[in-house]
Amino acid sequence: MELIQAIRGTRDILPDEVGYWQWVESIARTILCKANYLEIRTPIFEQTSLFERGIGEATDVVGKEMYTFSDRGDRSITLRPEGTAGVVRSYIENKLHVGGVQRLWYTGPMFRYERPQAGRQRQFHQLGVEVLGSNNPRADVEVIAIATDILQALGLKNLRLDLNSVGDLEDRGRYRQALIDYLTPYKDELDADSQDRLSRNPLRILDSKDRRTQEITQNAPSIIDYLGEKSRTHFDKVQQLLAGLGISYSLNPRLVRGLDYYTHTAFEIISDDLGAQATVCGGGRYDGLVQELGGPDTPAIGWAMGLERLILLLQQLQNLPQSELDFYIVSRGELAESQATILAQKLRNAEFSVEVDLSGSAFGKQFKRADRSGAVACLVLGDAEAENQTVNLKWLKTGEQNQFSQSDLLTQTEEIRSKIQASRSSGTTMSQ
Structure with a gap:
């Protein structure tokens, strides 16, 4: 096909x-x-x-x-x-x-x-x-x-x-005739488009990109003199x-x-x-x-x-600054993936930018994508976290990790937001 x-x-x-x-x-x-x-x-x-x-x-x-x-x-x-x-x-x-x-x-x-x-x-x-x-x-x-x-x-x-x-219009009428009078003796030397424009739209000849036409118009009358x-x-x-x-x-x-x-x-x-x-x-x-x-x-x-x-x-x-991603969520297992979807939406409602890995692939591959995403932090949910309603937060620049209950994470949004901003400005993350 x-x-x-x-x-x-x-x-x-x-x-x-x-x-x-x-x-x-x-x-x-x-x-x-x-x-x-x-x-x-x-x-x-x-x-x-x-x-x-x-x-x-x-x-x-x-x-x-x-x-x-x-x-x-x-x-x-x-x-x-x-x-x-x-x-x-x-x-x-x-x-x-x-x-x-x-x-x-x-x-x-x-x-x-x-x-x-x-x-x-x-x-x-x-x-x-x-x-x-x-x-x-x-x-x-x-x-x-x-x-x-x-x-x-x-x-x-x-x-x-x-x-x-x-x-x-009156100025252009006078100038138009002066330009025709000047260009007519050179008509055969003008490029084809300019020859066509000579009677229809002579002012456009001044905008020609043809080298010989440009040489001819170099000494053409100036419209400023006809104002x-x-x-x-x-x-x-x-x-x-x-x-x-x-x-x-x-x-x-x-x-x-x-x-x-x-x-x-x-x-x-x-x-x-x-x-x-x-x-x-x-x-x-x-x-x-x-x-x-x-x-x-x-x-x-x-x-x-x-x-x-x-x-x-x-x-x-110049290079355009990359869009700033706060969290990349890694999850594996049916319950963990369901909780990740819900957690992501709640964080977005709290004005965080969040990407969820949808691949279902092994944790190692998901972590590599998290590193490439440009996110400040990675949230990790596996079977154990899903069972206990917790989430692991990993600061990607330092490797520092913290564990929260999912409910506590959502109540500490301002503190976490401050840490994200500090990480972006300094390149490091403050200790918990």
């Missing part, structure tokens, strides 16, 4: 890696809650038109990368390739604008048909934030500062912030506020991001420890998207972090 395997571009997140994911989610949740960002959970699939209108039909995401299918009602459905469009749809549909400025965050799987590689999968996960209802430059700086806080709280150091402004007074004032204020917070940045006029809905501030946070796929967070302002999708005129800004890429970086840079 043929072995069924995970589909290419998807992967299992196994128990020895899940701890990194939980750690990132915990750190992010704590920092976002402190800034009063509220979690939102939107469907994994949406109407295809949401992404066509929201992201832009001329983008690679819509044109090449979406997972789109017809459902049984012959409706065109797409697995979400990013999180912002769904959040905006929910914002409009549920009239969240009535409540004033909305600070929202989300996390979950996204889907794009890309070439799988390290840190990039066809099913991938993002953590993102959206601030809807404020055009103040302080909102731009707030989301950048929060992203920085999260990454620094995870222990990342070799990070840099690239910053740009893509202006408003109107309003856009320039906004961008200047963003830079002043970042400086006030001590957040260093580099101006990168080639930074345009990949989606059509961006306006004004665009930014990426890049790790110098990741190689080619170096961006761990990217985002910007999208003041026209809510209105484009049928809602009121609403300024907004947000970002997303690719979690696969972030976890890959964390695994390279």
